[in-house]
Amino acid sequence: MTRTDANRVPAVDLGGATMPLIGYGTHPMRGETATAAVIEALDVGYRLIDTATRYQNEAAIGAALERSDVPRDEVFVTTKMPPDQVGRERLTLEQSLTALRTDHVDLWLIHWPPGGHPGVTSWQEFARARAEGLVSAIGVSNYSVDLIDRLHAETGIHPAVNQLQWGPGDFDPEFEEAMRSRGVLISSHSSLRSTDLEDPLLLDIAEHHGRTVPEIVVRWGIHHGVAVTVKSAHRSRMEQNLAVTGFALADAEIEAVDDLNGRLSRSRRRRGRAAALGG
Ligand SMILES: NC(=O)c1ccc[n+]([C@@H]2O[C@H](COP(=O)([O-])OP(=O)(O)OC[C@H]3O[C@@H](n4cnc5c(N)ncnc54)[C@H](OP(=O)(O)O)[C@@H]3O)[C@@H](O)[C@H]2O)c1
Numbered sequence: 001m002t003r004t005d006a007n008r009v010p011a012v013d014l015g016g017a018t019m020p021l022i023g024y025g026t027h028p029m030r031g032e033t034a035t036a037a038v039i040e041a042l043d044v045g046y047r048l049i050d051t052a053t054r055y056q057n058e059a060a061i062g063a064a065l066e067r068s069d070v071p072r073d074e075v076f077v078t079t080k081m082p083p084d085q086v087g088r089e090r091l092t093l094e095q096s097l098t099a100l101r102t103d104h105v106d107l108w109l110i111h112w113p114p115g116g117h118p119g120v121t122s123w124q125e126f127a128r129a130r131a132e133g134l135v136s137a138i139g140v141s142n143y144s145v146d147l148i149d150r151l152h153a154e155t156g157i158h159p160a161v162n163q164l165q166w167g168p169g170d171f172d173p174e175f176e177e178a179m180r181s182r183g184v185l186i187s188s189h190s191s192l193r194s195t196d197l198e199d200p201l202l203l204d205i206a207e208h209h210g211r212t213v214p215e216i217v218v219r220w221g222i223h224h225g226v227a228v229t230v231k232s233a234h235r236s237r238m239e240q241n242l243a244v245t246g247f248a249l250a251d252a253e254i255e256a257v258d259d260l261n262g263r264l265s266r267s268r269r270r271r272g273r274a275a276a277l278g279g
Helices: 031-044 058-067 091-099 120-131 144-156 173-181 202-210 213-223 234-244 251-271
Strands: 011-013 018-020 024-025 048-050 076-079 105-110 135-141 161-165 185-189 227-230
Touching: 011 120, 024 234, 031 048, 031 058, 031 120, 031 234, 048 227, 058 091, 076 091, 091 105, 091 120, 105 120, 105 161, 120 135, 120 144, 135 144, 135 185, 144 173, 144 234, 173 185, 202 213, 202 251, 213 227, 213 234, 213 251
Parallel strands: 024 048, 024 227, 048 076, 076 105, 105 135, 135 161, 161 185, 185 227
Antiparallel strands: 011 018
């Protein structure tokens, strides 16, 4: 049984919590499947577990956190409030904490902009929960630059993190710079699911390094300083997706993957996959 050295995964300081740059995604697993997968992921070496109220698996993850050999304080737990809980933020958080069997979460996100708006009143509740120590850091998910700016203009508080779909086909240097200049960490979701794992360029780079395409995609995200969230129900893939710290991509390879953006976006539009992504 391989155990990946969790200490080798780079991490970033969110000012209140240290966030590993590779996290384990849990959507759409539920029940005992989710519990067993999270215990396995922790055993493999993941130290960030990503869940959400909407995934209906927080209790299963709470069971895994309790049953795992890895102490709770070594695990970074992210959960998310769905936008239909506006006005019930505190109740939603309390339900998450109870289900997760913990007294705090490390990162709490607004899962989508409520009704397409910034969600100012929710954000104020998020800040209150942080001040009370119920959450270590607060952020958003699937937010545009404009929505983040409006949230900041109303509250003076930038999100620590913006989680969104971010694979080679989504790469946008202007968006990346906009997040960086505001001190907002990009956290990716669906970077594998949104990528053609048979893309010839990615296959070439993978072959050159004796790696797989998913490893190249995760490594590419880490190179950009993105916190990559990946899900696999299989141990060998969990290991593969985490074992990306032993090699580096050359600048020319990074640029080539960056340049896939236009081509992959076009092919994804043709296949209509973007519309099919959920979570
Ligand atoms: N904030 C949001 O709105 C949002 C949206 C979507 C997702 N998320 C979060 O982000 C996490 C990750 O996103 P995701 O699950 O959509 O996509 P993903 O992690 O990019 O891809 C998962 C898919 O790729 C497969 N896979 C994983 N590793 C592989 C490998 N090494 N080789 C080949 N296939 C591999 C998995 O299959 P197997 O399981 O069969 O291995 C699964 O079908 C979610 O679990 C969730 O926690 C958040």
